[in-house]
Amino acid sequence: MVDNNKDTSSGNVTKTIPPDVETVTDADEAIEIATPVEDAPKVEKKATGAHKDEDEPTGAKAIALKIVTGSGLISVLSVVAALIFGAILIAAANAEVQAAAVSGNIGKFFSTVGKVIGSAYYALFQGAIVNPDAHNFAAFIAPLFDSLKVATPLIFMGLGLAVGFRSALFNIGGQGQIIVGGIFASYVGFAFDLPPVIHLIAAIIAAVIGGMLWGFIPGILKAKTGANEVIVTIMLNSIALLLISWVLAQPAFQRPGENRPLTPAMHDNAIYPIIRIGEIQLSVAFFLAIAAVILTWWLLERSTLGFKLRATGLNPDAAKSAGINASMMSVWALMISGGFAGLAASSAVLIPATGMASGVASSYGFDAIMVALLGRSKPLGTFLSALLLGALRSGGYLMQATTSTPIDVVSVIQAVVVMFIAAPPFIRALFRLPDPEKLALRKAAKEVA
Amino acid sequence: MSENNVAVVDKDADYKGDVLVPIQWKSPIAYGALTVLAAAIFVPFAGAGSITNFSFSQAGDLIEIPNVAIPSQPALIAIAVVLAGLCALSLKFALDRKKAPILVPLAFGLLFVTALLIFVLAGNPATLPVTSLLSGALFLSTPLVFGSMTGLICERVGIINIAIEGQLLAGAFLAAVVGSVAANPYAGLLAAPLAGALFGLVLAVFAIRYFVDQIIVGTILNVFILGLTNYLYSTVLTQNQGLNFPPPLPTYEIPILGQIPVLGPVLFKQNVVVYIMYALVIVLQILIFKSRWGLRLRACGEHPEAADTVGIKVNRTRFRNTILGGAVAGLGGAFYTVAAGLSFNQNMTSGQGFIALAVMIMGKWTPKNAIFAALVFGFANNLQITLTAMQISIVPAQFMLMLPYLVTIVAVAGVIGTVRAPAQEGVPYKN
Known part of the structure; x- marks a missing residue:
């Protein structure tokens, strides 16, 4: 075994930590791959016109088999399992439940557990999907639109990470890119006075430029020096956090008469317009997010650049042989990723009344990693998984407010859902x-016999 | 000679024979830029006739070294000249297509930091306590060393462990709770590895048994552990405050060695976690490269098929060592609570697990190099703390704090550049 640390400077072997998104899908794709295997003997049978197989599941049995082996059920069961796990946590950490358990009254214990979990999850549902206690229809479905609002930055950021993953780049720097995008967007948003529409567009463009800039640094360093993008983006996250804390202490960014580090409120022309129907509120940013999903699909599946990115992601050596400048692709991928982070920042910053604080990036950069993974780095999948995580988070806020169950339990539930969906065999x-x-194998074995 | 001159470039297979490797300009350029910085900013702005004060001894030392007052500008000029010399040396090595001996970057780094300190403190009447600066630096780098050892064990065996952050946090949490319940910091220290090992086990199960992408499992684990510890902190620990008051680990001074001027208090007047760290680094450095366990470990990470062929159970080896790695991170997590004498707090590792990952890569997957990389972060952190305590700030604190991250980026891009990870890390082995 060769000692690796020797002579690494002359050995110019590049090593990227491959996100290898393909492996995620392995287990699930196995299902898709397994289906043709299942069909194969059937085709053969038809051709030979031999005996009729009684073992071949037909009708309802076949449908039942399809359901229990399909990926849809896996997803549902993953959510169920995660909610059960969350329920255990909620009950275990509840003081009333603990008191009931100590009292030794089993009936009281179970009724308390039921009450605690029931009220927490009812609030979660009420905050995430619909509010059954509402007095009119608009109020009934308003929570759904709140979930869309929470999901919007996750959609943008998730798309950015998906582009990175498809090019085999692991961009952990979402946090930093959102922060820099936010600094740019907020400055344009409060410091300038431009006409309507133009001001908003200018602020969005500023956000995208900020994010792209912060994505360009790891990209160009990787292309020119081979610096590992995982390390550089981690470092840039920390640098961006310090940068924003410095920026917010500057007079130019300080809200007059305010001691907390907070920028002035955005100019009215610079905020995303909000459509209001009764209790329903929906920001135009969400429509931009839908447009971004379509754009990403076009970019990855139909454009030349997307083809080059994917080719580099799948096999950089082969891409290079085909004449693709593979190292430039890391610059492009990380810049695009950063640009989406900028859009995420714009949706978080260009909102009415509140200025930008240092927590602008929340945990979007990390949550979006789960979004992109859950969505298998496909645009539509990313969109849907952002909605799921957004709904959970949005419901979590209400759950925290009404039942004083800390929202952190939602992070746990999210993590468990993603873990289980990634591991169908589990x-x-x-x-x-x-x-x-195994079913397919067994059938094939029977055919052979 | 040919060993150094002939390119061994795997990705360009037609690049063999007596072709010269391209000259590596990165190090001389990086050195040059820093030398110019020292000569053009530090020297003129230090102020003529200003003095910088250093102290080396603490009260009660056996051998007391008197405080040193250095005339700032002449000292900076002298250092700049030496830096320029080292820069030229590095250029010479680059032009000869040779790798500069480790002494060159080490000397350059130390001198540059000295120059920075002289410059920052020039004309300030306060005295910089060198000994406590260094011992604090070592102390603060402890969790990074543990974390990077975790990453190293796992990646050498072929499993990418992004969950170091979470494992540190889990270790910190359990150490605090068990230490408080038992009213004994050593109980916490013993419990901490269990928390890390538990999540090492989860990583192993999902990555090895269920073939889930390792980076994904790691990322999810980080979210999971952060959520779980936050949740338990704001429920159970807030309801029962007594669960979060771990007694601190005492500091031990090793006899005789602890009396060596400067180095004694820095290296041998620490608490038991730091001593465990020394042992861990030395043992791992020897075992990974010299023992049967280490050979098998590396075989599974470099060429699992070959390892399998000679009868090594690849997945079993990976499984066990991923758990071992988790335990190491868990132990490192104890640093935050019982070793530092603090209560557990939400997200108290604050991204250090990711820095540990960077430390591991900067250390090129070897224990002895990782310790230097960890010290860079520990030193920069403690320098900032020390200067803040001395109420010295010439640059805003935020920019001072950025230094270790910038240094890492420069190191990764300039000095280290392309490093080679274990060949088959992140690739599940299916037999």
Whole structure:
């Protein structure tokens, strides 16, 4: 075994930590791959016109088999399992439940557990999807639109990370890119006085430029020196956090008469217009997010640049042989990623009344990693998983407010959902579901016999 | 000679024979830029006739070194000249297509930091306590060393562990709770590795048994552990304050060695976690490269098929060592609570697990190099703390704090550049 640390400077072997998004899908794709295998003997049978197989599942049985081996059920069960896990946490940490457990009254214990979990999850549902207690329809479905609002930055950021993943780049720097984008957007937003529409567009462009700038640094360093983008983006996150704390202490960014580090409120022309129907509120940023989903799909699936990015992501050596400037692709991928981070920043900053504070990036950069992973780095998948995580978070706020269950439990639930969805065999083992791969193998073996 | 001159470039297969490798300009350029910075900013702005004061001894030392007062500007000029010399030396090595010995960057780094300190303190009547600056630096780099050892064990065996951050946090949490319940810091220290190992186990199960992408499992684990500890902190620990009052670990001075001027208090007047760190780094450095365990470890990370062929159980080896790695991070997490004498707080590792990952890469996946990288961060952190305590700030504190991160970027881009990770890390082994 060769000692690696020797002579690394002359050995110019590049090593990127491959996000290798393909492996995520492995287990799930196995299902898709397994289906043709399942069909293969059937085709053969038709051709030979031989005996009729009684074992071949037909009708309802076949449908049932499809359902229990499909990926849809896996997703549902993952959510169920995660909610059960969350319920255990909620009950275990509740003082009333603990008191009931100590009292030794089993009936009281279970009724308290039920009450605590029930009220927490009812609030979660009420905050995330619909409010059954509402007095009119608009108020009934208003929570759904709140979830869309919470999901908007996650959609943007998730798309950016998806582009990175497809080019085999792991951009951990979402946090930093959002912060720099936010600094740019907020400055344009409060310091200038431009006409309507133009002001908003200018602020959005500023955000995108800020994010792209912060994505360009790791990109160009990787292209020119081979610096590992994971390290550089981690470092740039920390630098951006310090930068924003410095920026917010500057007179130019300080809100007059305010001691906290907070910028002035954005100019009215610079905020995303909000559509209001009764209790329903929806920001135009959400429509921009939908446009971004379509743009990303076009970029990745239909454009030349997207083709080059994907080719580099799948096999940089082959891409290079085909004449693609593979190292430039890391610059492009990280800049695009940063640009989406800028859009995420714009949706978080260009809102009415409140200025920008140092917590502008929240945990979007890290949550979006889960969004992109859950969405398998596909634009539509990313969109849908951002909605799921946004809904959970939005419901979590209400749950925290009404039942004083800390919202952190939502992070735990999110993590468990993503983990289980990424590991279908685990969920199948947990719920004793049949493994489609094994079923197909067994059938094939029977055919051979 | 040919060993150094002939390119061994895997990705360009037709690049063999007596072709010269391209000259590596990165180090001389980086050195040059820093030398210019020292000569053009430090020297003129230090102020003529100003003095910089250093102290080396603490009260009660056996051998007391008197405080040193250095005339700032002449000292800076002298250092700038030496830096320029080192820069030229590095250029010579680059032109000869040779790798400069480790002494060159080490000397350059130390001199540059000295120049920075002289410059920052020039004309200030306060005295910079060198000994406590260094011992604090070592102390603060402890969790980074533990974290990077975790990353190193896991990646050498072929598993990428992004969850170091979470494992540190889990270790810190359990150490605080167990230490408080038992009213004994050593109980906390013993419990901490269990928390890390538990999440090492989860990583191993999902990555090895269920083939989930390792970076994904790690990322999810970080979110999970952060959420879980935040949740338990704001529920259980807030309801029962007694669960979060771990007694601190005492500081031990090693006899004789602890009396060496400057180095004694820095290296041998620490608490037991730091001593465990010394042992860990030395043991790992030897075991990974000299023992059967280490050979098997590296074989599984570099070429699992070959390892399998000679009878090594690849996935079993990976499984066990991923758990071991988690335990190491858990132990490092104890630093934040029982070793530092603090209560557990939300997200108290604040991204240091990611820095540990950077430390591991900067250390090129070897324990002995990782310790230097960790010291850079520890030193920069403590310098900032020391200067703030001395109420010295010539640059805004935020820019001072950025220094370690900038240094890392420069190091990764300029000095280290392309490093080679274990070949098959992150690739699940299916037999």
